[in-house]
Amino acid sequence: xxxxxxxxxxxxxxxxxxxxxxxxxxxxxxxxxxxxxxxxxxxxxxxxxxxxxxxxxxxxxxxxxxxxxxxxxxxxxxxxxxxxxxxxxxxxxxxxxxxxxxxxxxxxxxxxxxxxxxxxxxxxxxxxxxxxxxxxxxxxxxxxxxxxxxxxxxxxxxxxxxxxxxxxxxxxxxxxxxxxxxxxxxxxxxxxxxxxxxxxxxxxxxxxxxxxxxxxxxxxxxxxxxxxxxxxxxxxxxxxxxxxxxxxxxxxxxxxxxxxxxxxxxxxxxxxxxxxxxxxxxxxxxxxxxxxxxxxxxxxxxxxxxxxxxxxxxxxxxxxxxxxxxxxxxxxxxxxxxxxxxxxxxxxxxxxxxxxxxxxxxxxxxxxxxxxxxxxxxxxxxxxxx
Numbered sequence: 320x321x322x323x324x325x326x327x328x329x330x331x332x333x334x335x336x337x338x339x340x341x342x343x344x345x346x347x348x349x350x351x352x353x354x355x356x357x358x359x360x361x362x363x364x365x366x367x368x369x370x371x372x373x374x375x376x377x378x379x380x381x382x383x384x385x386x387x388x389x390x391x392x393x394x395x396x397x398x399x400x401x402x403x404x405x406x407x408x409x410x411x412x413x414x415x416x417x418x419x420x421x422x423x424x425x426x427x428x429x430x431x432x433x434x435x436x437x438x439x440x441x442x443x444x445x446x447x448x449x450x451x452x453x454x455x456x457x458x459x460x461x462x463x464x465x466x467x468x469x470x471x472x473x474x475x476x477x478x479x480x481x482x483x484x485x486x487x488x489x490x491x492x493x494x495x496x497x498x499x500x501x502x503x504x505x506x507x508x509x510x511x512x513x514x515x516x517x518x519x520x521x522x523x524x525x526x527x528x529x530x531x532x533x534x535x536x537x538x539x540x541x542x543x544x545x546x547x548x549x550x551x552x553x554x555x556x557x558x559x560x561x562x563x564x565x566x567x568x569x570x571x572x573x574x575x576x577x578x579x580x581x582x583x584x585x586x587x588x589x590x591x592x593x594x595x596x597x598x599x600x601x602x603x604x605x606x607x608x609x610x611x612x613x614x615x616x617x618x619x620x621x622x623x624x625x626x627x628x629x630x631x632x633x634x635x636x637x638x639x640x641x642x643x644x645x646x647x648x649x650x651x652x653x654x655x656x657x658x659x660x661x662x663x664x665x666x667x668x669x670x671x672x673x674x675x676x677x678x679x680x681x682x683x684x685x686x687x688x689x690x691x692x693x694x695x696x697x698x699x700x701x702x703x704x705x
Contacts, residue, residue, distance in 0.1 A: 354380030445526030
């Protein structure tokens with residue numbers, strides 16, 4: 320049985336909530352922000368339907384206020400002291416970096432427990448230890464490995480460049496070295512990026528609970544690698560085309576032809592092309608990652624319930640492009656309509672396979688108490704939107 324998500328929100332309806340939230344946040348000098356955040360989430364959760372039932376977001380602004388207040392104080396202190404007391408600001412930055420995995424784990428747990436569907440709360444059981452491994456340890460190790468790799472490549476190719484004895488071959492030799500370094504650098508960072516993000520996605524998708532039903536996902540780094548390379552290839556092709564165009568313009572300038580008058584137009588075309596390619600690469604990678612991770616995510620010990628995501632990258636790219644134009648030409652006033660369009664699009668392309676009635680009734684009675692106790696244990700709640 321396929322259960323498709325539906326989103327019933329409307330742009331005009333959400334606009335009223337959005338504009339009131341902004342005005343109250345401004346009037347209260349930002350103090351209303353946690354309550355605005357809760358109202359936004361309650362609207363989107365309450366308008367998201369699955370198998371005839373809607374989701375609920377149970378958090379209150381008061382629960383989020385303390386975390387936002389501490390974050391605001393740290394941010395203001397960091398900005399204020401960055402010039403006058405760089406050591407103190409550096410210590411604040413280091414503290415935030417070290418605390419970040421803990422904040423992520425607490426945020427995931429808090430938001431899961433504050434989400435309810437058919438009277439049953441969600442949960443999150445990912446450990447703080449695994450959060451530090453995936454959100455701090457792996458990224459640091461990846462950057463170190465990539466840096467050592469690139470440094471080694473530059474060193475070896477530098478020796479090769481010194482070996483070029485003929486001056487006439489020097490320029491071509493340097494160009495070849497730069498090209499090889501760029502290619503190998505791209506290779507190193509794509510590999511490390513895939514490895515890090517596979518760990519993060521695996522941590523999140525394997526950490527959730529619905530009642531007592533565990534989420535599970537077998538995610539492979541090689542699949543992330545393929546997806547990121549698909550985006551990198553598109554970007555590289557655009558760079559090569561742009562380089563060819565720029566080379567033609569430089570040649571036209573040196574030869575003094577009238578084609579040089581097309582430089583402003585060509586520059587505008589390259590800028591628009593770069594913007595379009597960036598949007599498409601973003602849509603391509605996001606759609607493929609989402610389709611893969613959702614397709615691998617199962618619910619329950621019997622694994623009888625499976626997520627499904629079928630986003631077409633081209634459709635998502637068009638959505639991003641039109642949304643960007645709407646925000647730009649409306650000076651931001653159409654932002655609520657953009658958010659509703661994204662929610663509608665994602666819901667339309669998401670489903671769960673399986674009999675949800677059997678899933679819900681199996682553990683409904685005993686889960687609520689545990690979820691409530693879990694919520695009460697969150698004395699210090701920080702909220703992050705991923």
